[in-house]
Amino acid sequence: MISLQLQDNILEVGETLTGQFRWTGTATPKAINLRVCWRTEGRGTVDTEAIYTNAFVGTTSFTFSCKLPPIGPISYDGQILRVIWEVRAAADFPGLFRRKEEQEVKVFRVVPRGA
C-alpha cells in the first residue's frame, strides 16, 4: 500500500508544498504516479487543474515538493461551489485492475497570503 504524508496541511498561496510517499506492498509497481491538483465540487461541471505531476520509476519512497500558484485558487467551501486541493499518489501496475489500497489521497487547505 501507499502511505502519503504532507509536512503541512494548511498553506498560503505561493508557498511550497512538501510531502513524502512510501510504497510498502509486496510487488514492486512499475511507477508511482503523483499528482497535486485542485478540483471543484458542487452544482457546476467539475473543473480541475494539476500543478504538479510526476511518475516515479524504480523508487518506492520519495520526498517531493512543489510551489503552489501565487494567484490561487484558495480552498473554498461555498454554497454551490467548493474548491478542493489534494495530493494523489497511485501505484501503477500495468495490466491489472487497481485495488483501492493502491491509491492514496491527502486533502490540504490553501489560504490567502497573510490570512
Add this chain to the structure above:
Amino acid sequence: MTTYIKNTKKFQGAGKLLLSQSPLKLGDHCQAQFCRSLASGNSLEQTAQLKARLLCAEIVTYRVGTDDTTVRQIVFEQPLETQSVPTGTQTIEYTATLKIPSNATPSFEAKHNRILWQVEVKVEFDPVILQQKNTNKDPWVEDGTLSTFAFSVDPEVV
C-alpha cells in the same frame, strides 16, 4: 409609466466604472467612480435615484441534456450609498467607497465555475411609477437601467 420607459432608452451603453486601485486584495478599500451618459442631446426628464451594491457571487455552469445552464448564487452583498440625480442631468456620475472584507473569498475563474466580484449600479426613476409597473419584481433585474461591472480580488489579506 411612459416616462420610465422613455428614459431607459436614452442611455448610451452601460457606462464606466473606474476603481482607484486594481486589483484589490482582501481587506482593501478603494474609491469607485461611476459615469454613464445619456444619448447625445438627451437629459433626464425626472429625478432619479442611483442605487449601487457590491456583490460577490458563485457562478457555476452545468449541462442539462444539450443545454448549458448557469446559476448565480450571491454569497456577499453590501448596499452602497444611494444618490439623487436631478432633472436635466446629461451624464450621471457617482462615487462610492468599496470595502472588501478581509474574511471574504478572492476571485476565482475556471471554465465552469467562478467566484466573481461585481458592482451593480441601478438608475431608478419615480418610485410611484416603479411600484405600478414592477410589483413584486426584483429591483436589481436587468432592464436597461442596470450597469454591472466585474473586478478582481487577489488571494492576499492586507
